Amino acid sequence: MxxxxxxxxxxxxxxxxxxxKGMEAEIRGKRTCLISAKWKEFxxxxxxxxxxxxxxxxxxxxxxxxxxxxxxxxxxxxxxxxxFTEKEQENARQKMKWYQERIQQFNFLKQKLSDKKSHYDRDINVNNALRNNVETLSRLYEVNYSNVLAKIETAMGEENKLYNDFINEEGEHHQRDSAILLDAMARDDEETLKKLKEAQQQFKRNHFDTMNNLINRKQQLLEELKANSKQKVKLFLVTSTPFVFAKGLLSVVTAPVMDFKSFMNNKMKEKKKPQSLKNKTVVSTSTSSPIINANQESITTIQKLIDEFITKTANNPVARQQCIDMLKHLLTMYSYISKEIEEDIGKRK
Amino acid sequence: MKNKTTIEIVNSDGQKQAVEVILAFVSEKTNKQYIVYTQNEKNGEDMIILYASAMIESNDKIVFEDISDDEWKIVKDKMRDLMHQKGEDK
Incomplete structure (x- = not known):
């Protein structure tokens, strides 16, 4: 077509x-436009x-x-x-050769760059793969958060244990260091050593004061006990069962701060009730043998109770010693009063 | 370079005039022949003036007739295409 x-x-x-021949072109109409000579030729x-x-x-x-x-x-x-002349043509050829070498170098560098870019692309791919894995793991962790939480708690427990061990170890080091430091201070600083000695003495004084107060208090109680009328004591010892007395003593031992005097007064009040007093008095004055028997029984009972005291105060050496001392005093008094009673009975006979 | 194609036309004054043919073609759209030619006239800015007409053969003569706006667009597109196509080939 x-x-x-x-x-x-x-x-x-x-x-x-x-x-x-004979064919002609007749112009009846046309359009015009402009064009450059160059483009017109072209x-x-x-x-x-x-x-x-x-x-x-x-x-x-x-x-x-x-x-x-x-x-x-x-x-x-x-x-x-x-x-161009021959020389100019040769120069042009040399220049062309130089350009070709440059082009070869350029292509070599271009290939190098291309290789490096491939390497970087591979790195980027690896990084992307790693990132995807991390994101996947993160999602899995979110789903299984309870397991993760348990693992975290376990890890935290282990960490706390390690931390506590560290703290303890550090504490030991600290104590040892403090002792060394204190020793060094005592050796190198007379003023500090003097203060330490004063503090130690003050502590001892306070301790001895406390001990003295306790001893005095115990002595005071004994004096108060002695100060009570012998009759009352006799009456109490005769009419009271050794168990009741020992039980009261046990209360004193296990509760050292209790007012022993009040305890004794209470016991006395209980035994001073008219009915029981009258009955017991009749018994005690009717014959000597029951009284001696009763005393002997009381001593036996008290000895048993002493064993009980020793057992119960096994973990409290101070209270135990106080108990023993007090019992010795009481037994001494009891022996003394019993002797007086026997003498009194003998006189009556 | 190719030889120039020159034709002889009769202008509106009845005088014969030789002109250079730039382009001649048949449009598939209109199925008409078009011709672009020049008398190598220049305007004040040293630009060549081109003329475009439709060539219609009638009896024993060829008539260059005026073209419509659409036909003028066809002619200009043809010139533009040729220049671009051959320019790229070069």
């Missing part, structure tokens, strides 16, 4: 190109090629291209040889 169209145009042009040559390329069927596109390039090459070679 296109070829036919071109043939029609060429035929028309030939008709009006004086190739067909377009004119294109139009010419365009038309005759298809008109001259003998020549293929390939032949046309070869012919054009060959003509161009010959023309350029001719132009080149006329424009």
């Amino acid at each position: 296109k070829n036919n169209a071109d043939e029609i145009v060429v035929a028309t042009l030939k008709k009006i190109g004086n190739e067909v 377009l004119a040559s294109l139009g010419y090629i365009h038309i005759y390329h298809t008109f001259e069927q003998k020549m293929t596109d390939y032949d046309m291209q070869i012919r054009d390039e060959k003509e161009d090459f010959i023309a350029m070679k001719k132009l080149y040889s006329t424009l």
